[in-house]
Amino acid sequence: MNATKEVFDWYSKWPKEQLQANMSFMRNIAQTLTDEGILIQNAGLAWPQQAVVVRADANGQPITDGVFPESKEFLAGFWIIDVENAEEAYKVAARISLAPAPKGTPGTMPLEVREIMDRAPDELP
Amino acid sequence: MISHLINVSFEDLLRELSPQVLGSVVRRFHDFSAAEDAVQEASLSAALKWPVQGIPENPRAWLTQVAFRRMVDHIRSDSARRRHENKAALETNFSVESTTVESESAADDTLVLLFMCCHEVLTPASAIALTLRAVGGLNTKQIANAFLVPEATMAQRIVRAKQSIRSSGIPFQLPSSDERDQRLRNVLHILYLIFNEGYTSSVGPELQRDDLSREAIRLTRILHKLQPGDPEVAGLLALMLLTDARRGARTNADGELVPLAQQSRELWDQTKIREGIELISTTLPKGSVGPYQLQAAIAAVHDESASSSETDWPQILALYDLLKRMSDNPMVKLNHAIAAAMVHGMATGLALLDELSDDSRLVNHYRLDAVRAHFLERAGNEREAVVYYRLAAGKTASLPERNYLLTQAARLDTNT
Numbered sequence: 001m002n003a004t005k006e007v008f009d010w011y012s013k014w015p016k017e018q019l020q021a022n023m024s025f026m027r028n029i030a031q032t033l034t035d036e037g038i039l040i041q042n043a044g045l046a047w048p049q050q051a052v053v054v055r056a057d058a059n060g061q062p063i064t065d066g067v068f069p070e071s072k073e074f075l076a077g078f079w080i081i082d083v084e085n086a087e088e089a090y091k092v093a094a095r096i097s098l099a100p101a102p103k104g105t106p107g108t109m110p111l112e113v114r115e116i117m118d119r120a121p122d123e124l125p
Numbered sequence: 126m127i128s129h130l131i132n133v134s135f136e137d138l139l140r141e142l143s144p145q146v147l148g149s150v151v152r153r154f155h156d157f158s159a160a161e162d163a164v165q166e167a168s169l170s171a172a173l174k175w176p177v178q179g180i181p182e183n184p185r186a187w188l189t190q191v192a193f194r195r196m197v198d199h200i201r202s203d204s205a206r207r208r209h210e211n212k213a214a215l216e217t218n219f220s221v222e223s224t225t226v227e228s229e230s231a232a233d234d235t236l237v238l239l240f241m242c243c244h245e246v247l248t249p250a251s252a253i254a255l256t257l258r259a260v261g262g263l264n265t266k267q268i269a270n271a272f273l274v275p276e277a278t279m280a281q282r283i284v285r286a287k288q289s290i291r292s293s294g295i296p297f298q299l300p301s302s303d304e305r306d307q308r309l310r311n312v313l314h315i316l317y318l319i320f321n322e323g324y325t326s327s328v329g330p331e332l333q334r335d336d337l338s339r340e341a342i343r344l345t346r347i348l349h350k351l352q353p354g355d356p357e358v359a360g361l362l363a364l365m366l367l368t369d370a371r372r373g374a375r376t377n378a379d380g381e382l383v384p385l386a387q388q389s390r391e392l393w394d395q396t397k398i399r400e401g402i403e404l405i406s407t408t409l410p411k412g413s414v415g416p417y418q419l420q421a422a423i424a425a426v427h428d429e430s431a432s433s434s435e436t437d438w439p440q441i442l443a444l445y446d447l448l449k450r451m452s453d454n455p456m457v458k459l460n461h462a463i464a465a466a467m468v469h470g471m472a473t474g475l476a477l478l479d480e481l482s483d484d485s486r487l488v489n490h491y492r493l494d495a496v497r498a499h500f501l502e503r504a505g506n507e508r509e510a511v512v513y514y515r516l517a518a519g520k521t522a523s524l525p526e527r528n529y530l531l532t533q534a535a536r537l538d539t540n541t
Contacts, residue, residue: 012515016535023528024379044527047519 001076001111005048008076014102021100029096033081038092044077080116089113135175138184139168140262146188147259148234151297154196157241158287161259163195164188168262235260236351237299239344240308242286243315246293251286252315253322258283261340271337272322309352313361313417316345320365324372338369359408360418366401367424370394382529386433398428419448438467455486459496471504491520495530507537 003011014022033039051074053065079096083089093111101109143164150160167188181187242256257263257271269279300308323337345362352358374388405421423444430436445461458481466474478497487493498513514534518527 008519012518012531012534013538014531014535015538016532019528019531019535023381023532027380044524046522047527049519050522 001078001109002073003076004073008047008074018100018102025099029099033079033092033095038081038083040080040082042077042079045075048074079111086113086115089115135172135180138180139171139188142185142188143168143262144235144238144260145185145232146192147238148230149189150192150196152234153193154200155297156196157290157297159196159199160192161287163192163199165258165264166195167191169264232351233299235347237297239312239348240300241290241295241297243312244290244293244295244308245311246289246295247286249315249318251282251289252311253319254279254282255286255290256315256344257319257340261344263340309355309358312348313357316341316348317361317417319344320368324368338365338372341365342369356408356411356413357415357417359404360415360421363401363405363408363421364417364424366397366404367421367428370397370401370428376525380525381532382525384529385427390432393428401425402429414447416448416451419444419451423448436467438464442468455481455484455490456492458484459487459492463496466500466503471500474500475504489520491517491526491530493517494520498530498533502533502537507539510534511538 030039030042033042051066054062055065057063079092081089081092083092090113093113097108097111099109146167147160147164150163151157154160170191171184171188175181175184238260239256242259243252247255254268254272257268258265263271265280265283266276268283269276272279299305320338320341323339323341342362342365345358345365349358349362370393371385371388373394374390374392375383377383401421402425405418405425409418409422423441426437426441426444442461442464445457445464448457449461458477462474462477462481465477475497478493478500481487481493494513494517498510498517501507501510501513511534514530514537518530518534521527521530
């Protein structure tokens with residue numbers, strides 16, 4: 001799940017009923033996916049104001065940077081799932097994406113789907 | 126059901142005995158790290174055999190003997206490198222008579238282990254892991270599960286902890302009287318952290334993990350039995366009981382956080398409250414009042430009031446005044462401000478918060494904003510309250526807290 005600061009800010013201003021509906025949907029879907037043996041791990045992340053970009057200087061010491069443009073997209077949380085193929089992963093992402101939002105808003109929540117690189121290398125013939 | 130109960134009693138017995146057995150093994154072989162592994166293996170072996178063969182007549186001697194054998198195996202397999210230094214150990218007759226282990230020295234060993242595992246050379250995270258394993262008798266997998274980290278990560282943390290103990294050369298004995306107080310404070314701090322981790326759960330979507338709290342209470346009970354005269358040990362045990370008593374009311378059916386003022390008090394555990402109040406009421410008059418006793422006394426005032434509106438805030442404020450003088454903890458100052466606001470009004474509370482905003486430890490802490498939001502709301506300034514609830518939500522790293530704070534903001538925000 002990715003979002004700009006603007007979207008985080010928008011979310012934090014949802015009406016109470018819709019916030020609660022969204023929170024309760026998230027709890028339930030996590031439990032359902034766990035029960036179905038699909039979910040390995042999921043986590044929400046602290047919000048962007050706590051985000052810091054770190055890189056090493058010439059001596060390997062951390063240089064931190066905490067100022068970001070509003071337009072930058074931040075990871076809001078992640079779900080690690082175990083499914084057979086990409087199509088199955090898209091279906092799960094679509095189920096999570098159904099999380100309710102206030103009426104009249106752009107629609108369902110977008111999720112970026114990527115594969116974890118834990119496949120064995122192809123055997124040489 | 127019955128077999129489940131039997132298993133529970135096996136496990137309780139094993140976990141009670143394992144620090145005592147570890148003490149004997151360390152005394153004989155002078156190698157804490159290897160001894161700790163040997164006792165874990167002996168416990169595992171007991172967990173497999175006792176349910177089938179029955180509990181041996183002297184379970185401690187049984188465990189000690191198995192652990193001694195493991196030690197000897199360990200020394201043999203490692204002998205090329207270590208032949209010389211362990212020659213004496215190998216030659217020792219390792220059969221254990223039931224009479225060789227006196228109960229008093231076994232109890233002392235548990236205490237020595239606690240002092241060792243909570244030593245300040247260890248980081249709190251390492252001390253917690255090692256205490257749960259060596260004194261609590263939990264295995265690495267159980268500890269890893271409790272902290273939601275992979276087993277290998279926890280195993281490595283325990284290895285590092287043992288290395289720190291080895292390289293610091295802490296002797297396996299009770300601390301001398303001049304350092305005893307400080308060492309005991311360290312032990313209490315680690316037990317408090319274990320309890321707190323179970324109660325407020327710093328990681329993951331769940332607000333509380335009661336297995337850790339239960340374990341912290343069990344270990345503190347053991348410590349209280351070993352040091353019945355120490356008022357701060359009694360104070361910490363009372364604090365844990367009086368806090369844990371509210372567990373059932375702290376979250377609703379959806380797992381959402383319920384603040385103290387809105388908890389249904391009939392869900393509070395009266396048995397724990399009675400025990401905690403009894404403990405703190407007999408401890409306080411003895412003098413030598415410390416921070417854990419004061420926190421327990423504050424928890425007792427909350428637990429004793431029939432409703433949140435009947436809370437004796439002047440008494441709580443007086444206790445926080447004392448506590449503030451003893452400790453430089455910013456959370457204490459924040460809680461003191463809450464008590465002051467409840468007694469003298471929100472304007473006083475807000476003024477105290479302004480003083481606290483200079484404290485660098487609090488500036489970026491969500492609780493400062495959360496408390497301010499709460500004060501503003503009670504003072505009737507809902508618009509600003511909304512702003513601070515949301516500021517706090519952006520700063521917390523606890524998902525249940527964030528959900529709670531956002532919901533509070535949404536409740537007040539009439540523009541949405």
